[in-house]
Structures are given as structure tokens and as C-alpha cells.
Amino acid sequence: MQELPQNPPPQPAQSSAVKHLTVSGPAHRLVGAEAARLGITRTEYADAAIRYFAERGLNPVESQAREGQLIMAEVKRLGDRVFAYLQEQERGILLEMLRFQLRQQAVQDQTLRVVENLLAPEGGEALRKIQQKNQTRIAEAVAAGLAALDIKALKKAR
Incomplete structure (x- = not known):
């Protein structure tokens, strides 16, 4: 058997010939x-x-449109990450507010039980008067708090 010389694959010709192309x-x-x-x-x-x-x-004509789509996809992805971060922060804040509210409710319930036990020998009438006063004060405090929130919300909206 005779070995045949192997030729390397053809390379593109390096031509110095200049071709003309029409562009806008x-x-x-x-x-x-x-x-x-x-x-x-x-x-x-x-x-x-x-x-x-x-x-x-x-395709250079489509590449520009594709780049815009890629940019929009990246903006959406980053927006989703920011939104998820804000939701997580909100959950943390709301959870802490809920814990505080539950603690306050427990303290209030315990205080009411102590007051009921102290006033029980005197009869239920004194307790009812105190409860009425407390309900009135609570309603006033809630109304004042809501009014303050409304004022803050209105100032932020401007």
C-alpha cells in the first residue's frame, strides 16, 4: 500500500481584491x-x-429587536426581584406588627381579668360603668388614629 499525502482542508483565500458594497x-x-x-x-x-x-x-436586522427583547426581559426579571424583596420586607414588618398586637391583646386581657377580680365583690354595675368608659375612650382613640393616618396619606398623595 502506498501512502497518499493528505492535504489540509482548503482555507479561504486571502484576497486583497476589494469588492464594493452599497450602503445607505x-x-x-x-x-x-x-x-x-x-x-x-x-x-x-x-x-x-x-x-x-x-x-x-x-441576522443583523433582527438582532436589534432581539436585544430590545433581552433588555426588556432583564428589566422584568430585576423588577420581579425587587418586588419579591419588598414583599419579604412587608411580611417581616407585618409579622412584627402582628406580634406586637397579640402581645398588647394578651396584656389587655390579663389586665381586664385583674380588674374584674378586684371589682367582683362590689358588683357588676361598677364594672359595666368602667367598660362603657373604656369603650368610649377606645372608640375616640381609634377615630383619632384613623384621622391621623388619613392626614398622612393625603399629604403623601400630593
Whole structure:
């Protein structure tokens, strides 16, 4: 058997021949400006841009739309993360407020039991009067608190 010399795969010919391509006026100005900024010729810039899209199998017309979609997707993803963070913070704050409210309710219930035990020998009438006064004071305090919240909400809305 005779060994045949193996030839390497054909390489694209490095031709110095220049071909002409028609581009729009605005595109021509952009090529000139960018090439000047980068310190290369227009031909080098155009060659590199064409190779970039060709090697990646990209359609340059659709790539701009795709970039916008990618940016919008990233903005949405970041917005979702911020919203999730805010929800977690809100849950933490609300949980702490709930704990405080439950603690206050327990203290209030215990205080009422002590008062009931102290006033029980005197009869239920004194206890009813105290409860009526307390209900009135509670209603006034709640109304004042809600009014203060409404005022703060109105100031923030402006």
C-alpha cells in the first residue's frame, strides 16, 4: 500500500481584491465615524462587522429587536426581584406588627381579668360603668388614629 499525502482542508483565500458594497447614507456616515474613532479603515470596520454577524449566524436586522427583547426581559426579571424583596420586607414588618398586637391583646386581657377580680365583690354595675368608659375612650382613640393616618396619606398623595 502506498501512502497518499493528505492535504489540509482548503482555507479561504486571502484576497486583497476589494469588492464594493452599497450602503445607505446614514450607515456610511456611521461606518466612517466609528472607523475613525477606532483608528481603523472603513473596509476593516465593515469586514469585522460582517464577519461578526456571519460567524455567529445572526441576522443583523433582527438582532436589534432581539436585544430590545433581552433588555426588556432583564428589566422584568430585576423588577420581579425587587418586588419579591419588598414583599419579604412587608411580611417581616407585618409579622412584627402582628406580634406586637397579640402581645398588647394578651396584656389587655390579663389586665381586664385583674380588674374584674378586684371589682367582683362590689358588683357588676361598677364594672359595666368602667367598660362603657373604656369603650368610649377606645372608640375616640381609634377615630383619632384613623384621622391621623388619613392626614398622612393625603399629604403623601400630593
